[in-house]
Amino acid sequence: xxxxxxxxxxxxxxxxxxxxxxxxxxxxxxxxxxxxxxxxxxxxxxxxxxxxxxxxxxxxxxxxxxxxxxxxxxxxxxxxxxxxxxxxxxxxxxxxxxxxxxxxxxxxxxxxxxxxxxxxxxxxxxxxxxx
Numbered sequence: 483x484x485x486x487x488x489x490x491x492x493x494x495x496x497x498x499x500x501x502x503x504x505x506x507x508x509x510x511x512x513x514x515x516x517x518x519x520x521x522x523x524x525x526x527x528x529x530x531x532x533x534x535x536x537x538x539x540x541x542x543x544x545x546x547x548x549x550x551x552x553x554x555x556x557x558x559x560x561x562x563x564x565x566x567x568x569x570x571x572x573x574x575x576x577x578x579x580x581x582x583x584x585x586x587x588x589x590x591x592x593x594x595x596x597x598x599x600x601x602x603x604x605x606x607x608x609x610x611x612x613x
């Protein structure tokens with residue numbers, strides 16, 4: 483499986499370099515997602531710009547990522563440019579479950595907003611109140 487990973491402070495971007503996210507690629511993607519999750523990557527952007535075809539195994543891999551990053555973390559799918567991939571996500575109704583954002587930059591902005599929201603929801607830092 484061809485892919486690139488760009489790890490940043492608050493997120494990582496995984497760009498899939500395959501045209502087909504199918505039964506040959508999906509198990510490897512699942513393994514890589516588990517590894518990234520276990521490494522403590524808090525937020526992941528999965529860039530599917532090069533992907534032109536996704537089958538049920540590919541959908542399963544995507545859902546694995548969504549589950550791994552479900553609790554207080556962000557899993558974003560971006561680069562859904564090919565009509566067949568977009569149509570499959572709509573037909574399977576995963577477009578209502580997954581966080582789909584058009585571009586990598588918009589995804590990065592979304593993560594920063596999510597992080598700010600999480601910090602605000604956690605409440606004030608007790609050490610800061612003592613000052």
